[in-house]
Amino acid sequence: MKYSVITAAELTATDLQTWRQLQQTTPTLKSPYFCPEFTVAAAAVRNDVRVAVLEEGGTAVGFFPFQRGPLGKGRPVGGALSDYHGAIVAPETAWCVEALLRACGLAYWEFDHLVAEQLPFERYHSRWEVSPALDLSQGFAAYRDRRRAAGAGRFFQLERKARKLAREVGPLRFVAHTRDSAVLDQVFQWKSEQCRRTGVVDFFAHDWARALVQQIWQTENCQFAGQLSALYAGDQLVATHMGMRSASVWHWWFPGYERKFAKYSPGGILLRKVAEEAAAQGLQQLDLGKGDDAYKNSFADCANPIAEGFAWRPSLGHSVRSLASSAEDTLRETSFIEPARPLLRLAKRWLRRQRFA
Known part of the structure; x- marks a missing residue:
């Protein structure tokens, strides 16, 4: 060799x-x-x-x-x-x-x-x-049925919370991928605030990290693309996510949400929307990344070592x-x-x- x-x-x-x-x-x-x-x-x-x-x-x-x-x-x-x-x-x-x-x-x-x-x-x-990851190889409906059979109650509570958010704040609108730079700026802001709040290193305090995410956001072909998703309630941006996909896997990377709407779990609602979109695009898996966060346990039905x-x-x-x-x-x-x-x-x-x- x-x-x-x-x-x-x-x-x-x-x-x-x-x-x-x-x-x-x-x-x-x-x-x-x-x-x-x-x-x-x-x-x-x-x-x-x-x-x-x-x-x-x-x-x-x-x-x-x-x-x-x-x-x-x-x-x-x-x-x-x-x-x-x-x-x-x-x-x-x-x-x-x-x-x-x-x-x-x-x-x-x-x-x-x-x-x-x-x-x-x-x-x-x-x-x-x-x-942890979501197996979407048989479509979102099959994945949802497996979650129900597994007794993932928290996952199904999101349906009720989504209806409540729409009723009390405004109709929900999901954008699978946006070219609006203001949404990407909001991702950076919310993630940096979260890092400071939880005492971890701020990813986006480094110029190269922001520049890398911007490069990926601007890349799109059939084999690879940045995925900047947004969830609106009425005219208010309530949750965002910057991720990326290959030809078969969507990777969950940098989520964020408006904290004043935390009781509605807007991040979870957005994740569910992303999962539906990934399945609709024919992707096989939505990978949530390493970590034992409670929401990952609610959504995941498979894992990669x-x-x-x-x-x-x-x-x-x-x-x-x-x-x-x-x-x-x-x-x-x-x-x-x-x-x-x-x-x-x-x-x-x-x-x-x-x-x-």
């Missing part, structure tokens, strides 16, 4: 065709994150995006998009905004993680949403989770990373370090911010 590294701009038409074919014919790679358009959009707003090309006999057989940082640190394309990552390669293709990292100039590659079924990465897993960890090869960069990780574990488990816990929390918050740098 030969490994070479190029920029996204150097991908040829043949490379893109091969990439799309691999992505569309491999079930675990159906997410829009694995479409070449996602990597191209990220490369347009960041200068650290690269693509490793896996070749056999002079022919490309796989691709590995990544971001390269100092000391050989590797991250998925899109960093903390990436809900899925891995190599775009057929399952039967044999390849070596260590050789791949060496060719990429990476000491290690961190992952937290890796497709768990990619066997070459298996030895590097440290934790396993799932990404993902893994956390970091792949590495012997190097100075890997040694530094391992020492830092060991020190963090020691501090967490040592009772004598209690006076230093505030400093540890500050350090951890700083590290979380670096994920978005």
